[in-house]
Amino acid sequence: TTNYPGLHPIIKNYACPTSTCVPAENQAALYADRNYQPVCAIFEMGDYPNLDGFALEADSATSVRVGANAQISLYTAADFLGRTETFAGDDSNLSDNRIGAQTVSSLRVFTATVISTPTLTFPENGASFTDTQSVDLVGRDAGGGIEFQAQLQTPTETLTQAWQVDPVWAVGNLAAGAYSVTLRAGNAFTRSAWSQPITFTVEAGTPPAAAVTAPYSATMESDISGWTANGLWHLTETAAHSSSHSWWYSQPTSQNYNTGAPNFGDLTTPPITLPVAVEPYYLQFWQHYETEGQQSHWDQRRVQISVDGEAFTNTYQLYDDPMGSWLRVRVDLSDHYAAAVPHTLQVRFHFASLDGYANGFAGWYIDDVQVAAAPPPTCGDIHEPNETASQATNIAYGDTASAEICPGGDYDYYAFVGTEGDDIIADIDAQDFASPLDATLFLLDSDGHSVLAENDDEILYERLDPHLGYTLPHSGSYNLKLRAWNHPMGSGAYTITLLTDNQPPTLTITAPSAGDLLPLEVITITAAVTDSTGGVSRVEFYWHSSDWGAEVAWQPLGTDREAADGWSATFDAAAHYSPGHTVFYAAAYDWAGNWAGDFVWPVGLGYRVYLPVVVR
DSSP states (O other): OOSOTTOOOOOOOOOOOOOOOOOOTTOEEEEEETTTEEEEEEEOSEEESSOTTSSSOTTOOOEEEEOTTEEEEEEEEGGGEEEEEEESSOBSOGGGSSSOSSOOOEEEEEETTOOOOOEEEESOTTEEEETTSEEEEEEEOOSSOSEEEEEEEOSSOEEEOOOBSSSEEEEEEOOSEEEEEEEEEEOSSOBOOOOOOEEEEEEOOOOOOOOEESSEEEOSSSOOTTOEEOTTEEEESSOOSSSSOEEEESOTTTSSOOOSSOOEEEEEOOOEEEOOOSSOEEEEEEEEEEOSOSSSSSSEEEEEEEETTOOOEEEEEEOSSOSSSOEEEEEEOGGGSOTTSOEEEEEEEEEEOOSSSSOOSOEEEEEEEEEEEOOOOOOOOTTOOOOSGGGOEEOOTTOEEEEEEOTTTOOEEEEEEEOTTOEEEEEEESGGGTOOOOEEEEEEOTTSSOEEEEESOSBTTTBOSOEEEEEOSSSEEEEEEEEETTTTTOOEEEEEEEEEOOSOOEEEEEESOTTOEEOSSEEEEEEEEEOSSSOEEEEEEEEEOSOOOTTOOOEEEEEEOOOTTOEEEEEETTTTOOSSEEEEEEEEEETTSOEEEEEEEEEEEOOOOOOOOOOO
């Protein structure tokens, strides 16, 4: 027979495993995946110089939970060495934190009221700088520090930094004289004592070159007179945006900035006179970088400005931009000078590794720098400003909103409230209606920064509009964050739609049919798929031979992501010939992660019979 009388298919759908690590009030827990998913380990109060013997191995922690009466300090190296960060609450994704994901090698768990005095790691006591160098003050959490504050004693006054989440202060350049700096930490309960002071001196450096007049441009190919560079900055022919030369922050021989210690460097333009102009002046440059990561906590790339000979101050920090491509950056300079009178301005590109860890990367390139007046970019988005989670535009299930990413490094945030188990879909349409925006979309947890999911392209390199689906892990508030892929330069209009979809799609394999005997040639497996809410993201096709031994696996035939031409995959019956009956299986997934499957069995693989042709 072609079928087996009395055969009944049985499909068992197993629930995904959930974490059993829920810390008590005096405990903390680490998890190998974001959103507190297994593998996991719970830690009592105490010191753990390594993670030997725990289910969670070193360099595998991606999220953390902390009991109500506890806090946890995480270290990137064994024996409480390396970078460190303290947590007094849960964090569903460590990748955007100072400690980073999959880096933890030792830890301490202690009561929530404990705090230790942090230490200053840069500069060294007795260090010397010139008044043409930008100075960074860098510290290290000693346990219990959730925020940090530095105090700088100058020759004439005491400067106190506002509280920061990172123990870093990019001060800019300082006048000649003697200085001292101290650091303290704080948490929700208390403040630490000030650290022991570190002293350093600043000496007079070489005065700047004669001024040039805007509009000014430098391609780095010929005249670079007036430019100054220190640290690892040097002119190179290794890479360039145009022609052959650019500035490069790296060691020429090793082609990285791994000096074994913290390193810092300034690349500074000549003074540029800005005549009175109706239009604002803009800085434009091209940059290419490869560093430890895109986050703001680590290797830092800053644009600093000096106006009329005053100290350089931080204007713009580059982060969250794609690595490995030449990107154009445009900075509005008009906020730094009064337009009614001429001014002289200098631009500085400041690189800071902050520490000696993870510096084996190619560094930072700068090319084709221009300062010129230009018409101001415009943005008609009625939702602006919504650049942060606290400014987010409210959106609800079923809503569609039209907006735009404005020029110059804009973010758009949207806030919504969801229920645990909601299968959500967030869809961006931009390039579908000829907008220039190539967007990236992030789903953020309730803290407004931990990334639960992200999507860049609906179909990688083909459909460039994001289409994100996710199952919400808890009830409460969430954020959607949108930016241009080529941030900070990209811009354009878009629409955003938020849906919830808890219904699976439907799928039926339409060819072949049960009982078919297939010819030994390439055939097409087809399926009919529908989804009433958010649409189908993909259909996966599989085949299994007649051998159901333990070592014989299902073979994937392909994944179809394009609905326009129907859902299908090809199967080479000759290459997969197996005597007996075989099985085809297909699974359809919607954008929210719901799925449905269907199989066809039995299907035989036969031989093609060629009949002779007699010609008379």
